[in-house]
Amino acid sequence: MRTPRLPRWTATLTWKAAVFITVMCCALAALLGALVHAAVTRQTVEESRGKALDRLTEATEAYEGGAPLPGYAGVDPPGLPAALRDVAVGGKRGTVVSSFEGHPTMWAAGPADGRAIAVRVDHTQSANTIEGLDRAIVGSSGLAIGATLLVGAFAVTRVTRRLHLTAQVARRISAGDLDARVNDPRTEDPSRRQDEVATVSGALDTMASSLQGKLLSEQRFTADVAHELRTPLTGLTAAAELLPEGRPAEMVRDRVRAMRSLTEDLLEISRLDAGSETVDLEVHQLARLAERVVRSSGTDTEVRVAGDAAVETDRRRLERVLGNLVSNAHRHGRPPVVLTVNGPVVTVTDHGPGYPEYLRAHGPARFRTEGGSKGHGLGLTIAVGQSAAIGAELRFTNAPEGGAVARLTLPEYVRFDDDSPDLAPEGEM
Known part of the structure; x- marks a missing residue:
């Protein structure tokens, strides 16, 4: 019982x-x-x-x-x-x-x-x-x-209201709003005596300011490094093209391409962290867009359409997310890799060892990969950032029978009349 x-x-x-x-x-x-x-x-x-x-x-x-x-x-x-x-x-x-x-x-x-x-x-x-x-x-x-209860409830409510405000600010900070502050008046005026709630609020504001400063410094450092690397990499690319054909030249070009890709990824992450990206929303058929991504990836990925849907999204960003998920499945998993479209939900599955525990619990970590595999751990980080930018939810799980499962849920386009939506042309590769 x-x-x-x-x-x-x-x-x-x-x-x-x-x-x-x-x-x-x-x-x-x-x-x-x-x-x-x-x-x-x-x-x-x-x-x-x-x-x-x-x-x-x-x-x-x-x-x-x-x-x-x-x-x-x-x-x-x-x-x-x-x-x-x-x-x-x-x-x-x-x-x-x-x-x-x-x-x-x-x-x-x-x-x-x-x-x-x-x-x-x-x-x-x-x-x-x-x-x-x-x-x-x-x-x-x-x-x-009755009078004591009313007075006591009023006093306790004032305290709990301040605690709720502190908790709300803490949740906003954890969600990425580093400008959120409690700004308790007791902490701003040194002449006023502080109670325990004011002490906690002041400590939270101090922690948020320190965290914001460190993150901004890291973002500036990442952006500056990526920008500084672009110029020598451009020259290095041009120099590599002048090398005589052969195995050494091919190895140099391969490493230069890897460096260029890493630099572009760092620039994209710095823009996502800074929140400076603008979203260009249009209505697209999700199945057609997913098939386009798979064709352009050049990988042996099976596309299954259980149900198509019109979504209002930024095509470039969505293609970037799906491309990174497909690429990650082939790089770290095992075939067959299947991309399934079911309404506004896209699922990318493979039959490899699955996502590690830290990734499922806390999301992807930059410059961290499992098992000594190639890569810098930036592909999934960019996928998560771009998903948030277009208002989609990206979750990482493992299938019961084995294999990694990336589930992307997009905001579905809702029509308020009987007219069909004007779909943006997908174009051909």
Whole structure:
């Protein structure tokens, strides 16, 4: 049998604080109410007992002097509690509160020739006073609990609102918005005392500024290096073309092409990191575009169309993403490599060892590859960046029977009328 789970809101700090404040207020109100009730009851009963004993003394003197007893006194009067009568017959004086004719009554009794002489004092007013006090204690306790709960909830809500803002900024930073800051006013004014939330907010802002500075420095360094390499590589390419044909010349040209490709990849990554890319959106048929990418790749890749769809995207960027996925599947996986189009979803699968754990968990890492394979780990990094630029989602998984699976989900084009969309021409290679 499954244990029922509490609702999500019960885990919030506001709810926990409200429960804690309510419980503590109730406990404190109950303790104070019990102490006040006991003190007032004891004082009231003592006053009634003193009054009853004074009357008993007067009635005893009248009985011993042969004078008639007052109306509130009598020997073995009706209604006298049996326990008090036994005490009086035993030669002792005593008092007790009981009910007489439906009213609270204080009895006092003493010995009188083997019988009990007793007096009674109306205890109704004292009992009403105690009941009124109890109602006042309950009412004031409820008001105090409600007021304390409101004030406490207001104070806790202010704290939790600041915590939620800090968490929201942290999520924005993790999503790539390095300009996000909490900007808590307590951290900006040195004369104001900081609480724990302000300390956390200030630490988060400091961390974000430091991270932003380091990333910007790395981006500038990458862009500067790539730009500086283009000029000598251009000269090197021209020089390599002048070499006499042969194996050494072919090796030099191959390395020069690899260097040019790496430089272009670095430039593209620097532009993606800087967020300076502009997207040129047009409506395209996804199956036709995918077939074009496979033809231009020159690889033995099978294309399967389970269902075509019109997508609004940047064709150049999408071709770059699909081309990198197909190239990576052939370079690091094993055939057959299959590209499947199913609506706005494109899947590239191979039958190799699959993606490593770090890539599936955290995404591709630059200049990191597994098993000593060729490459610099930039192809999938560019694919992820370009996918984000066109609003697509790229996920990396492994098939249960083995092999890597790259799943690209594109925003599908939605028509608001019956007219067919104007599709951009795909062109021929």
